[in-house]
Amino acid sequence: MGDGGQHHYYGDHVTMHGSGNTGIDKRGTQVQSPAPELQQALHELRALVGELRGEVPRSESDTLDDALPALRPGADVPQPVLRRALDAVARTASAANTLGPPVVEAVNRVLGLLGGH
Template sequence: MSTHHHYGDNVNMYGGTGNTGMIKNQGAATPASPELEAAVRELLALLGELRARIPAASARALDESLPALTADAAAPAQERHRALLAVAGIAATIGAVGQPVLEAVNRVLALIGP
């Protein structure tokens, strides 16, 4: 007697053409918590204020990070984390002016977890 244990997806394809993959209908993504949404809104507002006070090169780097700064649960976690660290780095290099942004980044990081 043999025992088989299977975990995860199982796909069997017999012939055919144009097979392109699986469609996984696993339901809608879990919405972000109201706390995370508020923290991201606050961070974005602070970044809007900060942008006018930093050098052009730093402002461009900030602009490149903005699309990933979202509370959307479907956002790629690694991309969002990288963007938060980039923003924190910019805020840290400009001293006291960047402190509120640095604190806001830390709040968002705490809410999204590791």
């Protein structure tokens, strides 16, 4: 092995010892849908972001528009992507006057439900 003894496996890797082996369990784990509380928090956040768009300059509203797809309740978005979208919304909202604080609060609620704030 020329790679320092490291093994790189893609897909199934099975090591079988002895006899009586009957196969591989391919059931895997079921993907769970997001909790209803998270769905509701995302829905509320999206509504606030929609209102916030009217309070910020065009360049900032573009940032919000870019974040919206990741904030869709039920969207199959990896957590790092969702967190980046939440961060972009919070940064934009922190500069807004009236709706900024409620949006930041909504972002923090979502982060809390994700287990990261």
